[in-house]
Amino acid sequence: MLIDQFLPEYEVSARYETDIDAPIETVYQAARYLEMGETPIVRWLYRLRGLPNYSLNLDGMLKSGFVLLVDNPCQEIVFGLIGRFWSLTAGIRPISANDFPSFKQAGFAKAIGNLTFTQRENGRVHVTTETRVHCTDRQSLRYFRLYWALIGPFSGIIRKEWLRLIRQRAEGKK
8 A cells, every 4th residue: 555655654544435336436536536525514514623614525635734645546545634633733744755755853743635446346346545644752642642632533433434435426316
């Protein structure tokens, strides 16, 4: 997986997956252009966290501080974010894709996420999303672990909903 090139070492991770009965190109397009704001739970969770009102799709994520690290159609999409997520403002640190892997400044956490698309022999597409976080120092790790204890379950809800909507769109159910 290409995510390994950008964040091979991490302290926190979460992974979710699903199988989708659709052509891999259709699944990729559904994922790449999915508007998460269509689901009330995701809109509510984003508002609760005070995240910007950009579109809740990949392009909107990029406007809010995420950086697109890889978009390898029908294989893997990787995106990253650096910040102090445990703070009220999230302390997002703008960074280029080239500088993301080498960022080491103390006081921050590096978060990375991906979507992978794997064609199965049965014609279905296996889609996985993984989130990884690496903290740049011990204090940041302590703060992040407290933050993640509260936010982690809600992050999981968003990821599961993301996969459900991708499956729904790709299979033509909405």
